Amino acid sequence: MGTMTVAETWAAPQAEGPLKAEVTIPGSKSLSNRYLILAALGSRPVRLTGLLRSRDTDLMIQALEALGVGCRVNPEDPTDLEVEPPADGRFHGGAQVDCGLAGTVMRFLPGLAMLADGPTRFDGDEQAYHRPMGPLLDGLTQLGAGIDYLGEEGFLPFDLVPPDRLVGREITIDSSASSQFISGLLLLSPRAEGTMTIIHRGDHLPSLPHIAMTVEDLCRAGVQVQADPDHCRWRVERRQDGGTRLPVRVQVEPDLSNAAPFLGAALIAGGSVTVPNWPGRTTQPGGLLPGYLKTMGAGVEMVSDGQGGASCRVTGRGSIHGLGDFDLSPAGEIVPSIAAMLVFADAPSRLHGIAHLRGHETNRLKALVTEITRVGGRAHELDDGLAIDPVPLRDMHGAVMETYADHRMATFAAMIGLRIPGIQVLDIGTTAKTMPDFPGMWGRMLHGSSEISPDS
Incomplete structure (x- = not known):
């Protein structure tokens, strides 16, 4: 430096x-970026009010737009934004996602890229190259993703190649370095075919309240989650319509x-x-x-x-x-x-x-x-x-x-x-x-x- x-x-x-x-x-960055993801995974437009507008949330909005999500900002109030998911529920491949230094972007967006119709490239600030990504990418690999690293293994930058189908299964990762690895997999889970079970295998799991936040937000979006944090185990049932369903208006x-x-x-x-x-x-x-x-x-x-x-x-x-x-x-x-x-x-x-x-x-x-x-x-x-x-x-x-x-x-x-x-x-x-x-x-x-x- x-x-x-x-x-x-x-x-x-x-x-x-x-x-x-x-x-x-x-507004809360953690909630803002979780709601943006959950809205993008739904089947109808969702209006988010009180949304934080900062570098991290702007990077999330730009990444969603690159994946084919409509994000319409109220010209009179930048904290008021309508999110419209892709009509067919399929995200656009070929996108390049700039994660900046935002943990919620680099660890939540790869899940959405699993639902794209082609590869997605993830990059970010040079300092982001030192933030661990390996456990999340290990979980996505267990779900059929292909990861092509462009630098050091387990870190940005990389290309993610999605599977032909996202089928729910039991995934075991070590999330000791960040609770965001668990949250990133939980946010993806409602779109998997069948049931997804996520297990943490390490001795220590940090920031459990952030995982509880993700679980509560999923429940608000109509998703059934059986959370057993004492045994570091989460089970997510697929909704009948195969997505999420936030209220049409959400206050952050x-x-x-x-x-x-x-x-x-x-x-x-x-x-x-x-x-x-x-x-x-x-x-x-x-x-x-x-x-x-x-x-x-x-x-x-x-x-x-x-x-x-x-x-x-x-x-x-x-x-x-x-x-x-x-x-x-x-x-x-x-x-x-x-x-x-x-x-x-x-x-x-x-x-x-x-x-x-x-x-x-x-x-x-x-x-x-x-x-x-x-x-x-x-x-x-x-x-x-x-x-x-x-x-x-x-x-x-x-x-x-x-x-x-x-x-x-x-x-x-x-x-x-x-x-x-x-x-x-x-x-x-x-x-x-x-x-x-x-x-x-x-x-x-x-x-x-x-x-x-x-x-x-």
Whole structure:
């Protein structure tokens, strides 16, 4: 990675006093891309509202269009989109799919390519060449796919040659590196002839809430799934019409993991931050965040909006408690935000169950240790996680922080900058992966805007 000049860095603003802001979070990336896939697998148009518009979802939309799916955006509201599946249910072969650095694109789209009438080429950013794909492609090979690697085996880029027929069977893979391998196979399963059974054979299965999200979304689309997560086994029955059937209109929940930097800011800077439209029940791993923040010493309350919804309000109380030995395996995607808060905690933390973060956009565990150390903090990797020890604020200092083309490392650095002066962030634009206007939203939060949205 080339060295960037100071002019290309973003000066992370320091909090000048306690916060008081309301921040509206864009739609969930995980749900947006799952609904796009499920809509494409159906037999009638589906309207998605509140859809996240970011690099990851735009890549998914472009890939679906390349496969012959109609995606019509409301010109007055880019978060309102109608998805029209191919008339005959068969996707177009010969497509080239740009996965960028999006795990949901590179691991969900190959399943749709199994239903195409010809080969599909999958490629992406150079950094994506290091994200594992092997277990998913192993599962697709068991279903009759041909995989021609154009680089290292088990990674992008590759060509996928679909089978003549997709017949359901029992598939066994090792999904220890990512729950997305299981989700990618589950999303394909409704179109298989007969019954599909997916079994994970490894010792550890990360991010089970994301698999539960996929199962719930399939059920919402009228698909019968027998889930046995205790035995790492999922059985999917084919619908009579051989596809999925989402409601004709689907509202996407806000991305609760993207709420983590903003709600965490209240602990680091003091004051309160409120996120509206918080779902009463959710399968998003970010839904665990309020409980984690309470454990770390925050005041957390759900405030009714009088219309059946609620807002989550988090208030800093002057100190941040260390977590001791703590299992974060259900919510690995919010670890960078949790880690940013724990840099300023009053006691050590040992975060466990997150070894799979080494295979995300970057090796997040190594990146977090590097960047915490860079500003004078103290951290080291564990076999299955991360250790963070408290350091007096006076011993920490400003620095130019790297983001590794990883949106969550960028928001982590912004959080560090709330309390440590002189933090500059390389490539803050990588946050566009899930939040197109993160710097603007962050600045408005700090300047006391009472209501902040991505478009304000």
